[in-house]
Amino acid sequence: MIVTFTANPSIDRTVVLEGPLERGEVQRAASVIEQAAGKGVNVARVLRLAGCPVTVVAAGIDDAFQRLAEETRPSLEVEGQRLGSGQRVRINTTITDPSGVTTKINEAGPTLTREQLDVASDLLLASARGAAWAALSGSLPPGAPADWYARLIRAIKPLGCKVAVDTSDAALDAVLAALPEASFDLIKPNSDELAQLTGGDAAAFEADAKAGRLDAIVAAARRLQARGIGNVLVTLGGAGAVLVDADGAWYSTAPSVDVKSTVGAGDSSVAGFILAEVRGGTPANCLASAVAYGSAAAGLPGSTLPRPQDAHPEHSRVTKLA
Numbered sequence: 001m002i003v004t005f006t007a008n009p010s011i012d013r014t015v016v017l018e019g020p021l022e023r024g025e026v027q028r029a030a031s032v033i034e035q036a037a038g039k040g041v042n043v044a045r046v047l048r049l050a051g052c053p054v055t056v057v058a059a060g061i062d063d064a065f066q067r068l069a070e071e072t073r074p075s076l077e078v079e080g081q082r083l084g085s086g087q088r089v090r091i092n093t094t095i096t097d098p099s100g101v102t103t104k105i106n107e108a109g110p111t112l113t114r115e116q117l118d119v120a121s122d123l124l125l126a127s128a129r130g131a132a133w134a135a136l137s138g139s140l141p142p143g144a145p146a147d148w149y150a151r152l153i154r155a156i157k158p159l160g161c162k163v164a165v166d167t168s169d170a171a172l173d174a175v176l177a178a179l180p181e182a183s184f185d186l187i188k189p190n191s192d193e194l195a196q197l198t199g200g201d202a203a204a205f206e207a208d209a210k211a212g213r214l215d216a217i218v219a220a221a222r223r224l225q226a227r228g229i230g231n232v233l234v235t236l237g238g239a240g241a242v243l244v245d246a247d248g249a250w251y252s253t254a255p256s257v258d259v260k261s262t263v264g265a266g267d268s269s270v271a272g273f274i275l276a277e278v279r280g281g282t283p284a285n286c287l288a289s290a291v292a293y294g295s296a297a298a299g300l301p302g303s304t305l306p307r308p309q310d311a312h313p314e315h316s317r318v319t320k321l322a
Contacts, residue, residue: 006040039137180228269294
């Protein structure tokens with residue numbers, strides 16, 4: 001069993017345009033899709049599509065969110081603290097044009113009270129008992145302390161459950177500040193987040209990745225891993241990904257895809273890694289699966305998430321670096 005936790009769930013409205021987005025102009029939508037989302041929900045949906053048992057926990061849900069979670073295939077039952085009167089789940093709007101260029105407008109979300117945060121924490125801990133992995137994903141809602149994820153990691157680890165964290169900004173800084181006491185098992189920074197966490201240069205990381213120069217990226221990932229993170233998975237878009245653990249470093253190329261939308265690509269990478277790990281995969285297997293699922297998501301339109309038949313780990317070339 002895998003548990004996913006979405007701290008700030010959303011209703012994602014994806015608008016697919018007939019042509020390129022033009023600022024200040026009136027344009028027609030080719031399609032509009034609404035679904036229950038948030039990074040942890042996306043991870044759960046990919047896992048469920050792959051036949052993996054998953055429990056979905058979210059902080060602060062309402063009737064509209066629950067209805068969409070059940071209507072969207074695969075159907076998800078979400079455990080979560082119900083929002084109070086006058087509160088609603090945030091709506092995130094994604095605008096995608098035919099070339100795959102994606103523009104996102106995200107609301108902040110409702111402000112949760114201490115009591116609501118405590119209920120959400122208790123639901124997560126009850127579900128994590130006996131689970132193989134707990135994936136803590138996404139931004140924090142207003143009202144949550146910046147170190148909420150760090151506190152949850154400390155509470156989950158004694159339960160024997162591995163922990164993946166995929167967040168950003170102050171929440172990410174707080175998770176790193178809690179190391180090594182609040183150690184965990186997987187982080188998935190992109191080049192910007194790797195630079196944030198290690199004081200590196202995101203543009204230089206991206207240029208190095210495109211040129212096949214991986215030394216600086218691996219060195220930065222090693223510094224993170226040494227602080228108490230089991231696996232550091234650095235996603236590099238079309239240039240592939242790097243994985244560093246206590247035993248070594250690996251690089252995987254990415255399959256060539258016609259990018260249609262980047263929505264859910266990072267979440268799909270997290271799900272791909274966990275899918276391979278719970279099935280006994282080697283680090284190279286886990287890396288190839290993460291890249292395959294992330295690339296597959298990028299090649300699908302709008303907010304569509306990949307099924308196992310969409311992901312092809314065999315098309316990724318994995319190289320042991322050290």
